[in-house]
Amino acid sequence: MRKAKAPKFKAPIVIIGGGVAGLALASGLIQRGVEVKILDRGWLPWQMGMGFIVLRTGLDALHELFPRVRWGDVGAPVLRAKIMDSSSELLSDTTLDAYAIGRGTLLNTMLDQLPPGTLIDHAGVSEFLRGADGRVRAVICDDGRVIPCSMVIGADGLRSATREFLYPDVQLEDVRVREVVSIFDAPHVAEILGTTFIKHYDPDGGFGVGMLNVGGGQVVWFVQHDADRYDWAGLSPGMLRWAIWEKVSRWPAPIPALWAMTKFTKSHLWFTRDLYPDFDYVQNNIVLIGDAAHPVLSFTSHGATGALEDAVLLAPLLADAKDDEERASSAAAFGMVRRDMFERIVVEGREILERFLLPLHKQPKGVMLPLVK
The missing domain is CATH 3.50.50.60 (FAD/NAD(P)-binding domain)
Structure with missing residues (x-):
């Protein structure tokens, strides 16, 4: 000091x-x-x-x-990022030097x-x-x-x-991508995630689900979506819950389990902006x-x-x-x-x-990691 x-x-x-x-x-x-x-x-x-x-x-x-x-x-290291499609086909596996923590x-x-x-x-x-x-x-x-x-x-x-x-x-600036973000206690999922940030992309583009351990047995998961294709802004928490389930019910574990544990009354629909x-x-x-x-x-x-x-x-x-x-x-x-x-x-x-909005087969290789360094 x-x-x-x-x-x-x-x-x-x-x-x-x-x-x-x-x-x-x-x-x-x-x-x-x-x-x-x-x-x-x-x-x-x-x-x-x-x-x-x-x-x-x-x-x-x-x-x-x-x-x-x-x-x-009080938080958790993030040492790896695994990016996959909705069938768990690996798109990239990258080492990181980062840290995650609940707000x-x-x-x-x-x-x-x-x-x-x-x-x-x-x-x-x-x-x-x-x-x-x-x-x-x-x-x-x-x-x-x-x-x-x-x-x-x-x-x-x-x-x-x-x-x-x-x-x-x-x-x-208005941005067409929005996020439904949730945090809750899930020690067993946090242990499975460990130090890895996991994100799955829809092959058609414009939709992704990410999750990470933020320490203390808590998990943050988020659903990024193209608002032009998935206009969820006016939905009640109950309707939002089922709209997301319709999209991710057959996606890889632990996504369906995360959905089941989420109280969507406490989730946040974030209108992403920049300037x-x-x-x-x-x-x-x-x-x-x-x-x-x-x-x-x-x-x-x-x-x-x-x-x-x-x-x-x-x-x-x-x-x-x-x-x-x-x-x-x-x-x-x-x-x-x-x-x-x-x-x-x-x-x-x-x-x-812009790449996120594209179908996966149109995205350049090597750009899947959603971080600017």
Whole structure:
């Protein structure tokens, strides 16, 4: 643990959003003696997604940002990816260096490492107060509370209000692939999966089922589908259950068993979105990170990884700055580097999506692994 430095700024850095990006950056800053407040409109980790694949750079960031946590005890390594068709014919078998963890487990573990009172719950943001120099000097919450700040970090996720405040004309891209994602306790299935990520594809394209052990006896499984062919958006949980069964009832084990164990009232139908990064991640003393800056398709496995990378890169830059000008300059340099990187990731994610929609016999060989490296 680094020795905390004396504070150089009169007001804290305010982080909007208590997800992966916000909690990770808060930890990195607090380690370096920076005062931080996290504002979150409603912190319910079990309602905000199911699980993550974290790539090696993200796992390294977790170890650096939360050095007291034994991450191997709360998640599971992912060392292999087996991609098959719906009859279990092997399409690719690849080694990985990744990590899987349930979202609620990750967020609760991260929050437990922060000082009490760092996260202020039920604190939606309604307005920013700017000084004469154009910098935000305070954040006004929905309930009227005024929180002074030296900098604002927008870490408020896919539908970021901070991003909308900065760029009201920037809109998320609609993507025709959606996912039904579920997580539940299934120790015997988790043991069978071990350290292998398994995914089956429909030979006709546009449909896939993936599963992985996320630690603690829990399994995440997901059904990716082309919404033009499988329009399930308006279905009740019961109807969704039978729509999926009609498709996967004859698929290989353990898919039918996973279906039988799933309570679809607790599953999440995810409308996948991304955003091409043709805007600045930094404007004056407001910085966008994580999904607020660079939402990407799940095909890339760069959502949580990108958020953790943001935190481990940005924390020392902000902590070491001597004044507002140096902080702004360092943040702007960070934003340019990250935007260039995610321009590539967004493009590659869209290429993977287009291949996913094709029948297997039309897909190029060697591109089955749904990860951008």
